[in-house]
Amino acid sequence: MTLQLFLFFIFAAVAVAGAVSLILQRHPIHSALSLIVVMVALGGLYLLLGAEFIAAVQIIVYGGAIMVLFVFVIMLLNAREEERTDFSRMARWAGLPLAGVFLVEVAYGLARAGSRFPPAANAPFSTRELAGLLFRDYVFPFELTSFLILIAVLGAMVLARRDESE
Amino acid sequence: MNEFASQHPVLLVALPKIVVLLFFLVTSLAYLTWFERKVVAHIQTRWGPYRVGPHGLLQPLADGVKFLFKEDVTPAGADKFVYFLAPFLSLSLAITSIAVIPFGPREFTVFGQPTHLGITDLNIGLLVLFAITSMGVYGVALAGWSSNSKYPLLGGLRSSAQMVSYELALTMSVVGVLLLAGTFNLTEIITAQSGFHWGFLPRWNIFAAAFPQVIGFLCFFIAAVAETNRAPFDLAEAESELVAGFHTEYASFKFAMFFMAEYASMITVSCLATILFFGGWLSPFPQIGAFAWTHYIPAAASVAAGLALVIHGLRYGTIPGRIVLPALGFLLCGVAGLLLRPGIQELAQGPFWFLLKVGIFLFIYVWTRGTLPRLRYDQLMAIGWKLLLPLAILNVVITSLAILWTGR
Amino acid sequence: MVPVSYYLALSGVLFGLGMIAFVFKRNIISIFMAIELMLNAVNLAFVAFSRALGQLQGQVFVFFVIVVAAAEAAVGLAIILVVARNRQTLNVERVDSLKH
Numbered sequence: 001m002t003l004q005l006f007l008f009f010i011f012a013a014v015a016v017a018g019a020v021s022l023i024l025q026r027h028p029i030h031s032a033l034s035l036i037v038v039m040v041a042l043g044g045l046y047l048l049l050g051a052e053f054i055a056a057v058q059i060i061v062y063g064g065a066i067m068v069l070f071v072f073v074i075m076l077l078n079a080r081e082e083e084r085t086d087f088s089r090m091a092r093w094a095g096l097p098l099a100g101v102f103l104v105e106v107a108y109g110l111a112r113a114g115s116r117f118p119p120a121a122n123a124p125f126s127t128r129e130l131a132g133l134l135f136r137d138y139v140f141p142f143e144l145t146s147f148l149i150l151i152a153v154l155g156a157m158v159l160a161r162r163d164e165s166e
Numbered sequence: 167m168n169e170f171a172s173q174h175p176v177l178l179v180a181l182p183k184i185v186v187l188l189f190f191l192v193t194s195l196a197y198l199t200w201f202e203r204k205v206v207a208h209i210q211t212r213w214g215p216y217r218v219g220p221h222g223l224l225q226p227l228a229d230g231v232k233f234l235f236k237e238d239v240t241p242a243g244a245d246k247f248v249y250f251l252a253p254f255l256s257l258s259l260a261i262t263s264i265a266v267i268p269f270g271p272r273e274f275t276v277f278g279q280p281t282h283l284g285i286t287d288l289n290i291g292l293l294v295l296f297a298i299t300s301m302g303v304y305g306v307a308l309a310g311w312s313s314n315s316k317y318p319l320l321g322g323l324r325s326s327a328q329m330v331s332y333e334l335a336l337t338m339s340v341v342g343v344l345l346l347a348g349t350f351n352l353t354e355i356i357t358a359q360s361g362f363h364w365g366f367l368p369r370w371n372i373f374a375a376a377f378p379q380v381i382g383f384l385c386f387f388i389a390a391v392a393e394t395n396r397a398p399f400d401l402a403e404a405e406s407e408l409v410a411g412f413h414t415e416y417a418s419f420k421f422a423m424f425f426m427a428e429y430a431s432m433i434t435v436s437c438l439a440t441i442l443f444f445g446g447w448l449s450p451f452p453q454i455g456a457f458a459w460t461h462y463i464p465a466a467a468s469v470a471a472g473l474a475l476v477i478h479g480l481r482y483g484t485i486p487g488r489i490v491l492p493a494l495g496f497l498l499c500g501v502a503g504l505l506l507r508p509g510i511q512e513l514a515q516g517p518f519w520f521l522l523k524v525g526i527f528l529f530i531y532v533w534t535r536g537t538l539p540r541l542r543y544d545q546l547m548a549i550g551w552k553l554l555l556p557l558a559i560l561n562v563v564i565t566s567l568a569i570l571w572t573g574r
Numbered sequence: 575m576v577p578v579s580y581y582l583a584l585s586g587v588l589f590g591l592g593m594i595a596f597v598f599k600r601n602i603i604s605i606f607m608a609i610e611l612m613l614n615a616v617n618l619a620f621v622a623f624s625r626a627l628g629q630l631q632g633q634v635f636v637f638f639v640i641v642v643a644a645a646e647a648a649v650g651l652a653i654i655l656v657v658a659r660n661r662q663t664l665n666v667e668r669v670d671s672l673k674h
Binding site for chain 3: 002004005008012015016019020022023028031032035038039042045046048049050051053054057058061062065066069070073074076077079080082091095096099100102103104106107108109110111112113114115117122125129130133134138141145148149151152153155156157159160
């Protein structure tokens with residue numbers, strides 16, 4: 001077993017464990033921590049795939065900013081553990097197995113589609129080329145996303161402000 | 167041994183380097199606390215730790231023993247898992263960031279395997295440091311929340327909001343350096359700063375040819391002081407303010423972990439400032455011609471410090487001091503003798519200048535702590551968003567225009 | 575050498591788990607986190623394809639997905655804040671005043 005395969009299994013196991021923990025945890029802060037673990041594991045997987053810059057962006061933006069936002073909101077809203085209600089019989093006997101079937105089907109379909117590709121070279125991708133693509137070929141969407149972020153920030157500020165007048 | 171080393175490079179080359187570097191890092195963390203207490207004390211015209219060992223040199227040891235033996239209180243109703251996770255996360259992240267810092271240029275061989283002075287040499291080294299910094303927010307936020315108490319919660323939320331805000335200014339202020347160097351690789355950023363303007367001014371990024379990165383450096387340093395929650399930006403954790411902020415409910419060893427994490431991130435940020443703006447391990451003197459004698463500065467500095475310690479120690483007040491201090495002085499003279507040997511002299515040049523510059527930055531850190539008054543929280547956030555971020559963006563714009571204009 | 579299909583299978587598994595979390599969780603913030611998990615699974619598939627085809631466009635798309643997810647998280651959490659303030663609950667099953 002090569003080092004790459006070994007590392008892949010470790011990161012994959014951590015990611016799946018984090019995702020399962022996200023489902024099973026009752027307190028949202030624990031779910032948030034599990035999701036952070038998934039993000040970091042995915043960052044490791046991106047590094048294995050040679051996408052260095054995307055791995056760093058994943059950890060900085062997703063793990064270090066978006067999830068911080070989630071954790072802040074959970075703290076501000078003082079979220080508590082979910083109440084213990086039993087699943088309806090329909091959900092427990094039909095829902096979960098069907099969800100499992102869906103999962104297996106998606107994974108199998110994707111894996112079969114991927115098997116048609118030849119194993120690719122292992123050199124890491126160049127950040128300089130990625131920057132060239134972003135700033136030359138895809139500069140229009142890039143500038144649009146900056147507008148999008150501006151609108152999102154303004155919208156979030158307006159929505160979350162307490163109305164002093166009313 | 168050499169064949170074994172070539173088949174197991176991680177075990178025999180990387181692992182000893184990691185162990186040695188960790189040992190030096192943890193020791194310097196401990197003595198950084200001593201250094202800070204001494205410097206702040208002298209700024210306030212008092213002496214600082216003086217009794218525990220000669221010149222208070224055993225104070226960090228005494229503090230460590232105290233932390234280990236204090237009662238470990240866990241607040242009622244605290245979320246146990248998160249409460250234990252937070253300091254561990256802070257400390258492990260802060261210590262991990264030392265792995266990407268290069269200490270010197272030379273390749274040397276360990277058991278026949280060529281290796282460099284630093285644990286790793288990543289192509290995205292700078293981004294990894296920022297990733298680690300941005301994950302460090304969790305230690306603070308989760309500590310505040312999991313203590314199940316209102317002062318830590320408020321302190322934790324304020325501290326983490328401050329850290330997230332200053333992260334923006336921190337990363338923007340570095341973009342000027344990236345434009346000049348063209349890479350995220352820390353070693354290459356340093357080698358891009360080699361050479362001298364007009365023969366005597368080093369080509370460091372703060373004296374860069376296209377646009378001297380002075381604004382960038384000032385933004386970086388101020389943002390870094392705020393990012394590490396140090397004075398004058400430490401409202402959220404200062405003793406006279408919100409009790410003690412996010413680490414109020416933490417006792418003994420867990421508090422020591424937060425403490426160490428803060429000093430470790432101070433060291434990391436000082437290393438980053440020297441690498442990005444002041445040429446890392448590059449010497450400020452050109453190594454040729456009339457300045458060839460600067461090659462001997464590390465050895466000369468060691469001898470001078472050693473002799474000063476010996477002379478001072480022999481007239482010290484207490485008997486143990488009269489033994490320990492001259493012994494340390496002789497040790498330093500021995501180090502100087504070691505530094506004069508040809509192989510080691512080449513190897514020691516880079517780390518000597520690097521550590522000297524890092525020491526100067528750590529002194530500036532402690533100096534600002536002892537001198538400047540604290541900023542109120544809204545003033546703090548206003549500076550981060552309304553002053554530093556626009557300045558950093560302005561720096562990026564001017565630097566890119568300057569690069570285009572001078573074509574460098 | 576890890577075959578690309580392994581990464582895609584993992585992406586599918588994560589997407590399925592995200593969907594299960596989305597359907598079965600009752601806390602609105604947990605549901606939102608399940609959405610982020612699904613987006614991450616898709617990102618993994620994009621990067622895997624980028625490696626398989628040797629092109630960088632996959633990573634450009636991942637970059638945009640991350641940015642848009644950040645904007646979406648900001649606005650979504652603001653909406654959650656307003657709903658929580660008005661309904662005093664974070665349980666999606668209680669926000670049912672449009673039901674007859």
